[in-house]
Amino acid sequence: MAGSNLQNVWREQPVAADPEESFTLPGRYYTDPAVFAQEKERIFFRSWxxxxxxxxxxxxxxxxxxxxxxxxxxxxxxxxxxxxxxxxxxxxxxxxxxxxxxxxxxxxxxxxxxxxxxxxxxxxxxxxxxxxxxxxxxxxxxxxxxxxxxLGMVFVNLDADAPTLDEQAGDMFADIAADLPWIADLRPYEREARADGVADIRGAMAFNWKVLCDNCLECYHCEPAHPAFCDVIDMDSYRTTLHGRWSSAKSRLLKHQNAAYDVAPDAANRKGNFWFLWPNITFGTMPGQATFSVFVIEPVDALTTRTRGEYLAMPGETVDPVRLAYGQDVLWGEDQGICEAVQRGLSSRGYRQGRFIVDAGRSEISEHGVHHFQRLYAQAMAPV
Ligand code: FES
Ligand SMILES: [Fe+2]
Missing domain, CATH: 2.102.10.10 (Rieske [2Fe-2S] iron-sulphur domain)
Known part of the structure; x- marks a missing residue:
């Protein structure tokens, strides 16, 4: 039957160098166990x-x-x-x-x-x-x-030939220390309450690890998906900056009283700053008490992901339970729902690949951070 079914003429496009012209990673990369086997060798067993x-x-x-x-x-x-x-x-x-x-x-x-x-x-x-x-x-x-x-964190690498962590991310740790001068004083928070002492906040989740990485690297979704986040964070100030193997997204407090959790007028921290280290580690802080978190987006298999990490706070200080509940139940809950729905869509025979929404000014809603991640991914997965 003659027809113009797009699927018949579609040819997979690469993740191009220019984010303004690039397509997104095709759906099959998020579902195929053979791709996951390659990711283990080419990405996870070669990175910090x-x-x-x-x-x-x-x-x-x-x-x-x-x-x-x-x-x-x-x-x-x-x-x-x-x-x-x-x-x-x-x-x-x-x-x-x-x-x-x-x-x-x-x-x-x-x-x-x-x-x-x-x-x-x-x-x-x-x-x-x-x-x-x-x-x-x-x-x-x-x-x-x-x-x-x-910065008090221990990293390991299975690849004897990989560049040092300092070569790959020394400037990121310096950037974190410059932004958060109190970071050296922080200690793991209430870890005895958690199994294994690590923050496995939600257990096994039904999506590919890259779905959550993609999601963490843009705030295009923040306004539709995270209304309370946009009430505590000044979206106009949100900017994503790219570096070799890491990127940062930095923003400021919008309102002390807001829909997420109240921030004290004399709060130690007025920043909502986040860092992402290739391929799967996020670091961050939110306005309010001085805290810092490290979360690893850890694949289990092609379709299953866990998070593992640590939440740090000032010794002896109790973190506001409303704030903790907002982060763990509301914000992560919203993102988990999104990621699971995206995963179902990535398996659809009605989806091929999309386009990045990247504007010339790299605004608060621009997706250049996701493109940066997917470009590193495409390079790491390219046949050698
Ligand atoms: S497996 Fe036999 S001693 Fe370890
Ligand atoms: Fe989100």
Whole structure:
């Protein structure tokens, strides 16, 4: 049958260099398990990932654990004061070694058959190995991963060849410190109330990780989707700025009394500032008490995402419960609903790819931050 069904003539367009002329990433990138398998190798196992707080690693023997998708990782403070990262897996028959966080008295002991490793990752004892032909403990040292810290946060990278965190984002951490001079005083807030001490605020959510990254990187949706946010944040002041592998979105308080939560007249912070570090880490603060959050947008599989992170506040200070409830229940609730609806749409046979709404002045509603992310994505996923 003759016809002009667009689907028959549509050809996939690349994410172009110029955001004003670029199409968005085609829907199939958000649904295909084969794409997700490539993302693990080309993006997540090559980038700096948030592991936890340096304040949990102050003493010799302190350790934290995390996971980069399906890769268990541990970071340990050695007797020599060095921080070391390891693949958190026993070299005998692959039991995970450490869980949660804590302090090791002398060695890392595997819960399965009790092989014991030094805090430097070398195998110290393996029961009965002296009676095994040709057994050499030196063959079973834990595999290391790279570790760097910035602003009290610990990051790991599985790629021995990746640029340093400082090379990729040193200027971002300097920008955060300049904007939030009180950040060094903050400490993890009420983490004992949360499982694992991390802010997994909503559990497993039914959308691809990039849907939430895209959503975090523009405020085109803020007016229709977040009415209370637009009452506490001055939308006219909201500006997104792009850098190599990170971007920032900065704005100011609009009204002390507003539909989201009240901000005290003498509040320590009048900024709503957010940073995004490629590929999946957001940092931010909202007007009011001095607080800071780090959230990792963590894929589980192509169609499932979790968030993991930490909420920091001044030691001994209680954060206004109305504000906490606004952030966790209202704002995140609104975004979760959006992201789930987008995911359903991305699987539709009636959707191909869209256009970025990017204006010449890069206004408060311009989507150049999303384009920046998707362009980095397209480059990382390009065949090498
Ligand atoms: S798997 Fe660790 S000691 Fe056997
Ligand atoms: Fe949002």
């Amino acid at each position: 990932q948030y592991a936890g707080q340096a304040s949990d690693l102050e003493n010799a023997g302190d350790f934290i654990t995390c996971r980069i998708i399906d890769q268990p990782i541990a970071v340990v403070r050695g007797r020599d004061g060095e921080l070391r990262g390891f693949h958190n897996v026993c070299q005998h028959r692959a039991h995970e070694l450490l869980s949660g966080r804590g302090n090791l008295k002398a060695v890392i002991t595997c819960p399965y058959h009790a092989w014991a490793y030094g805090l430097d990752g070398t195998l110290r004892t393996a029961r009965n190995c002296e009676n095994v032909k040709g057994f050499d403990k030196a063959d079973f040292t834990l595999d290391g991963v790279r570790v760097e810290t910035a």
